[in-house]
Each structure stands twice: as structure tokens, then as C-alpha cells.
Amino acid sequence: MPKVTVIVPVYGVEKYIERCAISLFEQTLDDIEIIFVNDCTPDRSMEILDRIIEKYRFLFEEKKYIVRTESMLTNSGQAAVREHGTKLAIGDYIIHCDSDDWVEKTWLELMYEKADNENIDVVFCDYYRVIDNRKVVCENKCDDGCSNDYYIRRLLTKQCCTSVWNKLVKRGIYQSRDFLYPQCNMWEDYYISTQLFFYAKKIGYLNRPLYNYFCNRQSICYASDYEKKLEQVVVNCDxxxxxxxxxxxxxxxSEEIIVLKNSAKREALSSFWATDFYRLWKNIYPGIGGKYLLSRIVSLKDKFQYLIIMLGLYPAWIKLMNRAQ
Incomplete structure (x- = not known):
């Protein structure tokens, strides 16, 4: 049985799939399974992937790699693809990787060693945020070896990364009949990560950036249909x-939930240029303002931003800040 299964959704990534696949094939950990799931991609992504697999095939037997390509019957979106992949996985642990991202060579080795040596159910690490070839280290504001309660509070307030690609998870958690998979794509990571931190018997944190998150403006996170995107955020937040x-x-x-709801509202900020921006923001969890502004765990800076938005001054404020820079 493989030590780790990596699940990689593939859709519209012909520019990036080679970089992603090579970073996975050159991992320092042996005995892994990699499942690429074709979500009916309309471009040459699978053709490029097949070529890279063939190029590296000689290594697979030596490193005990199982490399599989699976296909969705119809284009289903990232949430459904990840669910499909986790149900196919046979590794002791499961982790996800987005196909426009790439990983450090020791990504799996360091996380698996910590999980195996300390008998940990979920291990998460730091990452690099990559914008225009510039890498910025993003650290989770957490300590190692704390309680589930500690990590859930930090997750709900976004003090630690909500994504699934930095979390190595025992397969039994994902494949449990109690585990709920999201149906919408936006915030699906957040929905999953909340459950991971709840069901884990032991959680560990590795304070090292091992994943490269590429800010791809063509990905779903930058979708032009911002109203549909916000609807999906609310569905998964609910x-x-x-x-x-x-x-x-x-x-x-209760206090962390107020912060969580405001995080959903803040997703509307990416559409502040739209004429109906304020309507969209106001209609997401209306009525939390008083509790948010009085909360002990919300910073003065965040409270000030909330007031600026509530007064309808956010677009003007952004223009002023841009001029000052």
C-alpha cells in the first residue's frame, strides 16, 4: 500500500501541468500514488501530461510510484473531482495538489515523516504565494501539537490556511461515511478543512513552506461571474x-463564527468596481455588523475596514490608498 496518495484535478492547465507533474515525479519520498483526474479539459493538458508521464516512467518502478490518470464523465468542477479522487485513493495518507501549482521536492517526505513518527492524523505546512514570479512566504499563525479546539478557532478566523493542498490527512478520515463533501467549488477547501480538524485525533504543524501556490488569474478563484462565485461561497459557508x-x-x-461570516462578506470586495458591489456585500449575512464591531477578537484595522464598507466609502478609499502608494 502506498504511503501517500496525491490527487490532482486537471482542467485548462496546458501552460502549467508540466511544471506540476515534474515536481511530483521528483519527490524525495518513495512509494507514493499520484492520481491525475481529467475533468474533461478542453485543451492539451492531458496530451502534455501523457508525454511527461512517459518521459519519467523509468523512475516509477525504482521509486515505487503508482501514477494513474482517471476521467470524469462530464465537466464537474474541482469539488467533485477531489471527492472522486479521494474515493479512489489507496495510500495511507491523502493530500491534494492543484495542477497550476507545484511543490518543493521534500514536500511529501517531510510531512509524511512527521505524521508517521508522531502518529498524526493531519499535518499541515506553510506555503509560498507566487505572484508574477515573486515568491512570498505565507506562515500559519499556529503552534505545533495543540488541541483540535485551538486549530479550529484559528481556521475559522483564517489564522491558518484553509486550503487542502497543504494538509496531509489519514485516508480513513476522507473515506469515512460521516465525511461530507461540498457540492460547490468556491470555499470547498474551507468546508473540508473544518471537518479535517474536527475528526483528526491528533494534528501537527510543520513550520516550513513546502507548497507553491500560483496566483493564476484564469483559475476559478478569479472567475468573472462574481455573483455566482459569491453564491457558492455562501453555500459552503452555510x-x-x-x-x-x-x-x-x-x-x-460564536465569536469565531461572526468572523467567519464576515470573511464570506469580504469575498465581495474583489468586485468593488461593480455598480452593485454594495448590494452584494450587504446581502451576505446581514445584521452581523454590531457583533463584529464589538468583538474582542477582531482587530481595530478590520473594524475600520468594515465601517468604511458599511458607509459606502470602500471604492473611494481604495482609490485614495492607490494614489498614496
Missing amino acids: GILSFLKEHNLDMQY
């Missing part, structure tokens, strides 16, 4: 809220 309530955690994390 999923997180329902999950917490079902497990009687809504009162325990």
Missing part, C-alpha cells in the same frame, strides 16, 4: 455553520 451546529459547537465558537 455548510460549515451547519456542521458546527450539528456537533453542538455553534455556541462554543
Whole structure:
């Protein structure tokens, strides 16, 4: 049985798939499974991938790699592709990798060693944010070896990364019948990560950047249909809220939930140039303003930003800040 299964959705990444695949094939950890899932990509992504697989095939037996390509019957979106991949996985641990990103050579080795040596269910690491060939280290504001409660609070307030590509997870968690998979693409990572931190018996944090997150403006996160994007954010945020309530955690994390709801509202900021920007922002979890502005765990800077938006001054404020730079 492989030590780790890596799941890679493939759609519209002909410019990037080679970089991603090579970084996975050159991992220092042996005995891994890599599942590329073709989501009916309309470009040459799979053709390029097949060529890279053939080029590296001689290494697979030596390093005990299982490399598979699977296909969705119809274009289904990243959430469905990841769910499909986790159900096919046979590795002891599962991790995801986006096909326009790439990883450091020791990504799997360092995370697996920590998980295996310390009997950890979920290990997460830091990452690089890559914008225009410039790499910025993004650290999780966390300590290692703390309780589930500690990590859930930091996740709900976005003090640690909400993505799944920096989290190595015991397969049994993903394949449990209690695990809920999101149906929408936006914030699907957040919905999944909340469950990972809840179900894990032990969580570990590796304070090293091992993943390269490429800010690809053609990806779903930069979708032009911002209203549909916001609807999906709310659906998955509601999923997180329902999950917490079902497990009687809504009162325990009441302040963190206010911050979570405002994080959903803040997704509208990417469309501040639109004429209906304020309507979109206002309609996402209306009525949280008082609690947010009085919260002990919200910074003065974030409270000030909320007031600026509430007063309808955000577009003007952004223009002023841009001129000052």
C-alpha cells in the first residue's frame, strides 16, 4: 500500500501541468500514488501530461510510484473531482495538489515523516504565494501539537490556511461515511478543512513552506461571474455553520463564527468596481455588523475596514490608498 496518495484535478492547465507533474515525479519520498483526474479539459493538458508521464516512467518502478490518470464523465468542477479522487485513493495518507501549482521536492517526505513518527492524523505546512514570479512566504499563525479546539478557532478566523493542498490527512478520515463533501467549488477547501480538524485525533504543524501556490488569474478563484462565485461561497459557508451546529459547537465558537461570516462578506470586495458591489456585500449575512464591531477578537484595522464598507466609502478609499502608494 502506498504511503501517500496525491490527487490532482486537471482542467485548462496546458501552460502549467508540466511544471506540476515534474515536481511530483521528483519527490524525495518513495512509494507514493499520484492520481491525475481529467475533468474533461478542453485543451492539451492531458496530451502534455501523457508525454511527461512517459518521459519519467523509468523512475516509477525504482521509486515505487503508482501514477494513474482517471476521467470524469462530464465537466464537474474541482469539488467533485477531489471527492472522486479521494474515493479512489489507496495510500495511507491523502493530500491534494492543484495542477497550476507545484511543490518543493521534500514536500511529501517531510510531512509524511512527521505524521508517521508522531502518529498524526493531519499535518499541515506553510506555503509560498507566487505572484508574477515573486515568491512570498505565507506562515500559519499556529503552534505545533495543540488541541483540535485551538486549530479550529484559528481556521475559522483564517489564522491558518484553509486550503487542502497543504494538509496531509489519514485516508480513513476522507473515506469515512460521516465525511461530507461540498457540492460547490468556491470555499470547498474551507468546508473540508473544518471537518479535517474536527475528526483528526491528533494534528501537527510543520513550520516550513513546502507548497507553491500560483496566483493564476484564469483559475476559478478569479472567475468573472462574481455573483455566482459569491453564491457558492455562501453555500459552503452555510455548510460549515451547519456542521458546527450539528456537533453542538455553534455556541462554543460564536465569536469565531461572526468572523467567519464576515470573511464570506469580504469575498465581495474583489468586485468593488461593480455598480452593485454594495448590494452584494450587504446581502451576505446581514445584521452581523454590531457583533463584529464589538468583538474582542477582531482587530481595530478590520473594524475600520468594515465601517468604511458599511458607509459606502470602500471604492473611494481604495482609490485614495492607490494614489498614496
